[in-house]
Each structure stands twice: as structure tokens, then as C-alpha cells.
Amino acid sequence: MNKTLLVFKKEYFTRVKNKSFIIMTLLVPVLIMLLMTLPLLMTFFKSGTNKIAILDESGEFAGAFNNSSYLEFSFVKGNLNEWKDKLNQNEIGFDGLLYIPKFDIKYPSGFVVYSDKQIGITIQKTIENTLQNKIETMRFIDAGIDKAKVNELKVSIDLQNIVMQEGGEKKGNVIASIAVSQVMGFFQYFMIFFYGSLIMMAVTEEKKNRIVEIIVSSIPPFQLMLGKIFGIAAVAITQLLIWVVFIMILMTVFSLFMSPMLLESVQDLDAIAGSSSQQITDMLGSIEAFNIPLMLFAFSFFFIFGYLFYSALFAGAGAVTDDNSQNQTITIPLSIPVILSMMIMVNVAQQPHSPLTIWSSLIPFSSPIIMMARLPFGVPFWQLILSMFLLIIGFIINTWAAGKIYRIGILMYGKKINWNDIRKWIFKTP
Amino acid sequence: MNNILELKKLHKEYENVIAVNSIDLDIPRGSIFGLLGPNGAGKTSMIRIITHITMLDSGSITFNFNEKGIKDYMNNIGYLPEERGLYPEMKIGEQLMFFAQMKGLSAKKAKENINHWLQKLDMEDWYNKKAQELSKGMQQLVQFVASIVHDPELLIFDEPFSGLDPINTERLKKEIVELAKRDKTIIFSTHQMSQVEEICDEIALIDKGVIILEGKLKDIKNRFKKDIFEIKYNGQFQSMNIDGLDIELVEDGCALVKNLKYYPNSQLLKMLSDHVEIYSFTEILPSLNEIFIEQVTRAKNMMEAKHE
Numbered sequence: 001m002n003k004t005l006l007v008f009k010k011e012y013f014t015r016v017k018n019k020s021f022i023i024m025t026l027l028v029p030v031l032i033m034l035l036m037t038l039p040l041l042m043t044f045f046k047s048g049t050n051k052i053a054i055l056d057e058s059g060e061f062a063g064a065f066n067n068s069s070y071l072e073f074s075f076v077k078g079n080l081n082e083w084k085d086k087l088n089q090n091e092i093g094f095d096g097l098l099y100i101p102k103f104d105i106k107y108p109s110g111f112v113v114y115s116d117k118q119i120g121i122t123i124q125k126t127i128e129n130t131l132q133n134k135i136e137t138m139r140f141i142d143a144g145i146d147k148a149k150v151n152e153l154k155v156s157i158d159l160q161n162i163v164m165q166e167g168g169e170k171k172g173n174v175i176a177s178i179a180v181s182q183v184m185g186f187f188q189y190f191m192i193f194f195y196g197s198l199i200m201m202a203v204t205e206e207k208k209n210r211i212v213e214i215i216v217s218s219i220p221p222f223q224l225m226l227g228k229i230f231g232i233a234a235v236a237i238t239q240l241l242i243w244v245v246f247i248m249i250l251m252t253v254f255s256l257f258m259s260p261m262l263l264e265s266v267q268d269l270d271a272i273a274g275s276s277s278q279q280i281t282d283m284l285g286s287i288e289a290f291n292i293p294l295m296l297f298a299f300s301f302f303f304i305f306g307y308l309f310y311s312a313l314f315a316g317a318g319a320v321t322d323d324n325s326q327n328q329t330i331t332i333p334l335s336i337p338v339i340l341s342m343m344i345m346v347n348v349a350q351q352p353h354s355p356l357t358i359w360s361s362l363i364p365f366s367s368p369i370i371m372m373a374r375l376p377f378g379v380p381f382w383q384l385i386l387s388m389f390l391l392i393i394g395f396i397i398n399t400w401a402a403g404k405i406y407r408i409g410i411l412m413y414g415k416k417i418n419w420n421d422i423r424k425w426i427f428k429t430p
Numbered sequence: 431m432n433n434i435l436e437l438k439k440l441h442k443e444y445e446n447v448i449a450v451n452s453i454d455l456d457i458p459r460g461s462i463f464g465l466l467g468p469n470g471a472g473k474t475s476m477i478r479i480i481t482h483i484t485m486l487d488s489g490s491i492t493f494n495f496n497e498k499g500i501k502d503y504m505n506n507i508g509y510l511p512e513e514r515g516l517y518p519e520m521k522i523g524e525q526l527m528f529f530a531q532m533k534g535l536s537a538k539k540a541k542e543n544i545n546h547w548l549q550k551l552d553m554e555d556w557y558n559k560k561a562q563e564l565s566k567g568m569q570q571l572v573q574f575v576a577s578i579v580h581d582p583e584l585l586i587f588d589e590p591f592s593g594l595d596p597i598n599t600e601r602l603k604k605e606i607v608e609l610a611k612r613d614k615t616i617i618f619s620t621h622q623m624s625q626v627e628e629i630c631d632e633i634a635l636i637d638k639g640v641i642i643l644e645g646k647l648k649d650i651k652n653r654f655k656k657d658i659f660e661i662k663y664n665g666q667f668q669s670m671n672i673d674g675l676d677i678e679l680v681e682d683g684c685a686l687v688k689n690l691k692y693y694p695n696s697q698l699l700k701m702l703s704d705h706v707e708i709y710s711f712t713e714i715l716p717s718l719n720e721i722f723i724e725q726v727t728r729a730k731n732m733m734e735a736k737h738e
Contacts, residue, residue, distance in 0.1 A: 217509040
């Protein structure tokens with residue numbers, strides 16, 4: 001067992017000290033942060049740069065347009081064609097020209113923004129909203145209705161979902177559940193594939209470099225395989241922990257420095273998307289309402305055992321192949337259950353409690369992904385336990401079979417190996 | 431016990447090939463033992479069974495190590511496989527540390543031994559180099575060190591000189607002979623006969639999973655001598671027709687004499703001296719190469735005869 005530990009250490013430290021590991025570990029949180037904040041940042045960085053001239057022939061819109069941090073309006077007078085020429089020659093220092101013709105209040109049309117470049121969605125929406133608002137008000141006045149009264153009468157309903165549980169009632173939120181479920185499922189999928197192929201590469205490389213015979217004259221192949229699987233698992237966990245800590249730090253720093261500016265951007269976004277920040281706050285609130293310790297435990301469990309389950313298979317696949325083109329064909333049967341699970345996972349959001357979802361969250365091939373995706377919607381305790389139990393059994397069977405394939409496969413060179421050979425290795429060797 | 435390793439009825443079959451066909455073999459302690467045979471004879475299969483890489487179907491392997499109390503007998507074997515390599519990205523020092531510790535050495539002892547060997551082979555500068563920075567021959571020396579760094583009693587070298595230049599071949603040969611003098615046992619597998627003749631004490635010739643010839647190198651050579659002598663002389667043979675001898679002139683003053691009637695050497699010399707003045711008289715022993723080819727061909731013919 002000492003030697004397994006040595007292999008473990010070697011696999012762990014050579015990888016953790018590797019440059020690409022360090023770069024990847026540091027880069028991913030930054031990328032994630034960027035992706036998360038990109039939409040906000042984009043609106044933020046645009047601010048103050050857009051000037052729009054308004055040529056209002058209807059004369060109805062004086063004072064209707066409010067300047068904001070990224071949009072400045074000024075009214076101009078004159079002939080439309082003149083102004084278009086000026087815009088073409090870039091003489092006037094405006095980014096766009098809004099032309100408002102005389103219009104029939106029943107059928108308002110003919111509003112155009114002339115610009116040298118495509119205008120952004122934010123500008124388009126702002127202008128549209130302003131025009132709509134103003135014309136609506138005009139129509140209300142024509143109809144003799146008090147706009148303020150109408151606003152007073154408007155209502156907005158927020159449907160809450162209370163999930164009944166033994167421990168009491170819990171506020172549910174479909175959107176939050178979907179988000180958490182998909183993110184967790186996808187993350188699991190990514191980790192299985194990424195670290196699974198890392199295992200396969202580690203096995204194939206040792207075989208390709210002809211080191212394996214020296215190693216197996218020192219350590220039984222099964223122990224060697226275990227050392228590798230756990231060594232790389234430790235690398236995965238290290239990376240995961242660094243990511244979690246790093247993202248938390250980044251988030252804190254980010255919110256400290258950026259939140260005042262971001263808040264403004266969020267409000268701008270609200271104006272566009274019509275969603276309210278109250279909803280976002282609600283969503284965050286209901287994430288807190290999840291059973292966090294259980295989720296964390298289940299996540300860690302399915303992450304680790306899902307990884308171990310597949311890594312045994314990947315190790316076996318790596319042992320069978322000795323060049324990369326063959327690797328591809330061997331991984332195809334391995335990727336099918338993973339990709340199928342991804343497809344089912346999308347379905348989980350629509351039908352979290354359908355038979356397909358339940359069965360696939362129990363079967364070891366798909367359970368690491370599907371159970372992860374089901375968790376935010378609530379899973380009966382017995383299903384969770386059964387799924388975990390089956391995954392452990394599956395892991396043991398896989399490791400046993402992979403050990404047999406590994407033992408013979410790593411010393412095979414140049415021979416094309418088919419599934420029949422592999423079956424024989426598993427069942428017909430002592 | 432004087433045999434470090436005893437194989438009894440060692441047997442291994444793959445799907446439809448008998449790789450090792452119930453072989454009995456004793457390896458004497460402190461010897462350099464040549465395991466010879468054509469490609470695919472079963473040498474590597476045998477070695478892999480001894481090194482516990484593949485499992486045997488039946489038979490037994492007994493080790494008699496001096497040093498008792500080593501839990502894992504794999505730790506007392508050093509193995510340089512024919513298919514060998516290093517981790518290309520890893521530093522030489524780190525690799526050797528890994529290999530040495532995998533053979534059960536403590537980190538301290540491993541470091542000590544590595545330094546000793548790197549010094550001995552003038553390779554100290556390589557400690558911090560990555561394997562991929564070294565030439566193939568240099569890598570091979572590192573692999574050699576990796577196989578002996580844990581100071582095992584039994585060493586198994588499979589084609590250790592393949593790909594080495596003559597200088598490094600000599601260096602390695604010297605080290606191997608020296609190891610044998612330090613009471614290490616060396617099993618040396620190859621089909622390079624000249625090297626075997628130079629360094630081996632005993633050999634076993636394997637073909638198709640069976641030992642077809644086995645014993646001390648000297649004895650084997652004697653057994654296969656063809657009673658041909660090379661003589662250098664002064665004078666002229668009056669007649670080439672001497673009873674029971676077949677004389678063939680090589681050049682002026684040199685001839686090959688075949689002793690057809692197995693006269694004792696002294697009588698043979700006397701008979702020749704009657705005709706010419708002899709300077710030198712040497713028996714020509716067959717080269718191992720000739721024996722090897724002859725035996726393998728004979729075995730093949732016998733197999734074919736059996737089939738017909």
C-alpha cells in the first residue's frame with residue numbers, strides 16, 4: 001500500500017506543479033467572473049459615449065427624453081436630408097439622429113434612427129420605451145383618462161411556490177432551482193470528461209513511453225491503477241477548492257469595488273429587460289432556502305464517486321489503446337452515457353419528477369449528473385440513499401473490471417484489441 | 431542453497447500459443463546467466479513471470495535470497511525490460527528517486543544510492559535534466575541505473591546493449607561483470623551471441639517455449655566442437671593424404687586439420703610433426719552463434735518431421 005501512496009504522490013505533485021495546471025486553475029475563476037459580469041460590464045463601459053440628435057417634426061416630444069449616464073439627447077432643427085448628410089460626413093459629433101415625423105396618433109409610425117454604426121440594444125430599447133410612453137400618455141389624454149390613475153390601478157403578481165416538507169414549509173423558486181440544477185449538472189459533466197481523459201492520458205502516456213513495464217515490476221498493476229485514479233482525483237479536488245476560494249475572494253473584492261457602479265447598470269438592465277431587481281433578490285433568497293449542508297454533502301459525494309466510477313472506465317480504456325486514433329474509438333462507448341445524461345439533464349428542469357428522471361438518477365452511469373441536477377428540486381431520501389449505494393457498487397465493479405483490463409492491456413503493443421478480447425480478459429483471467 | 435532462483439515446470443499459455451512450455455531451470459548465485467533464443471522464443475514471457483508481471487498458469491518459482499525479511503520480493507529484483515522508457519517531462523533525479531522508492535528504499539537511502547551511481551558513471555550533471563533533453567543512449571544509462579539503484583540481489587537485463595554506442599556498451603559490460611563479482615546474479619537475455627560469449631558463465635537456449643540447450647558456456651562449446659585444429663607451421667606437406675586426417679590449406683604456412691578418427695591431441699600433434707615443423711596448434715571451438723543457429727534449425731526440422 002506504501003507504493004500506491006508513492007504513485008499517488010507522484011501523480012499528484014507532477015500535475016499540481018505543472019504550468020498548465022497552475023494557469024488553468026487561476027484562469028478559470030477569472031473567466032467565470034468575466035462571463036458572469038460581462039453583460040453588466042458591457043452596459044457600464046458604454047456609458048457616457050452616445051450622443052443622439054433628435055429632429056422632432058411633430059413637436060410633441062420636448063422634454064420627453066431624459067439624459068442618462070450613457071445617453072445624451074439634444075433637439076436640433078432643420079431639414080432631414082441636410083442632417084443626414086452631416087451625419088454621413090461625421091461633422092456634427094453625434095452618434096445618431098432620431099427622426100420623429102408628424103404622425104397619426106392612431107397609427108404612429110415612421111420613427112427612424114440614422115446612425116453610421118448599428119446602435120446597441122440599450123439605446124434602441126430606451127428610445128422605443130420613451131416614444132411608447134409619450135404616445136400612450138397622449139392617447140390617454142385624448143381618451144380622457146387620467147394616466148396617474150391607471151398607474152395606481154396596475155397590479156403585479158408574484159407567484160410563490162411553497163414546498164411542503166416534513167421539517168416545515170420551504171419557499172421554492174423554479175428559476176433558482178433550474179439555474180442551480182443545470183449549473184451543477186453541467187459542472188459534473190465537465191469534471192468527469194476533463195479528469196477522465198486526464199486519467200486516460202496518464203495511462204496511455206506511461207504505456208507509450210514504455211515505462212509501464214518497469215513500474216509493474218515494482219507494484220501490482222491494480223495498486224498502480226488505484227494510485228493513479230486517486231492521485232488525479234486529488235488534483236481535481238485541489239483545483240475545485242482553489243476555484244471555490246478564488247471565486248469567493250473575487251466576488252468579495254468585486255462587490256466591494258464595483259457594486260455602486262453595478263447597481264446603476266442593473267437598473268439600466270431592468271429598464272431594458274423589464275425584470276425587477278426584486279426578483280433577483282428573491283432568487284438569491286431561495287437559494288439560501290435550499291438545504292445547503294445536504295446539497296454540499298450530496299454534491300461532494302456524487303462528484304467524487306461519479307468521478308471514480310468513470311475514471312476506472314477511462315483507465316481501462318487508456319490501457320487498451322496505444323495510439324491516439326484508437327483512443328478515440330474506445331472513448332465513444334464511454335461518452336455515450338455521459339452525453340445521454342446531459343440530454344436527460346435538460347429534461348429535468350421541465351419534469352423534475354418524471355419516471356425517466358427518477359430512473360436515470362438511480363442508475364450509476366447517469367446518476368452522478370442527473371441526481372445532481374435533481375437535488376435542487378427535492379429528492380426523496382430513499383432515492384438519494386439508493387442512488388449513492390448503487391454508485392458505490394458500480395464503482396467497485398468498474399474498478400475490478402478495469403483492473404483486469406489494465407493488467408493485460410498495458411503490456412500489449414501493436415495488437416488491435418476488440419471487445420471480445422476485453423470480455424475475455426475480464427471474465428476468463430484469474 | 432546455491433541457486434538463487436529455481437523454476438519448476440513453469441508453464442504459460444496464451445490463447446493458442448504456448449509461450450513457456452513447462453520449463454525447469456536453476457540459476458546459480460553470482461553467475462551471469464545468458465537467456466538466449468530467437469525472437470518470440472518465450473524469453474520475455476519467462477522474464478515477466480519471474481518479475482511477477484504476468485501470472486503463471488502452473489509450476490513454481492523459488493527465490494533463495496541472502497537477505498531475508500524483505501517483505502516484497504519484487505524489491506530484491508532489478509529489471510531492465512526490453513521495452514523501456516522514462517517520463518519525458520520529469521527530471522532525471524526525480525525519476526530515479528521515484529523508481530528507487532518504488533523498490534522499497536527510504537528517501538534517504540535512495541538519494542545516497544542515486545548519488546553513488548551517478549558519480550560512478552559520470553552522470554552527476556544529469557540530475558536536474560529532463561529525460562527528453564538526453565540522447566537515447568544517455569537515457570538508456572539512466573534506465574540501467576534505475577534498475578540497479580536499489581541494490582537488488584537478482585538483476586534481469588533484457589537486451590541491455592541495444593541502441594548503445596560501442597563505448598557505452600563497454601562501460602555497461604564492465605559494470606555488469608563487476609556486479610557479478612559482488613555476488614549479484616544476473617540474467618541476461620539477448621540474441622547478440624558475441625556479447626554472451628564475452629560475459630556469460632552459463633546459458634540456456636530457448637526456442638518455442640522449450641529449453642533446447644543448457645549448461646556452462648565452456649562445456650557447451652566443448653560439446654559442440656568439431657575436432658578441427660588450426661596449425662601454423664614451417665615447411666611443406668609431402669602428402670596431404672594422412673590416414674584419418676583431412677587437411678585443408680588456408681594459406682602458405684597455415685592449415686585446418688580435421689581429426690576424423692578422434693586421435694588424442696598428443697598423438698595428432700606427433701603425426702603432424704612428422705611432416706612439418708609446428709609453431710602453433712589451436713583447437714577451433716564453434717562460436718555460440720553457430721551452435722545457436724544449428725540447434726534452432728535442428729529443433730525446427732525435428733518439429734517438421736514430427737508433423738509429417
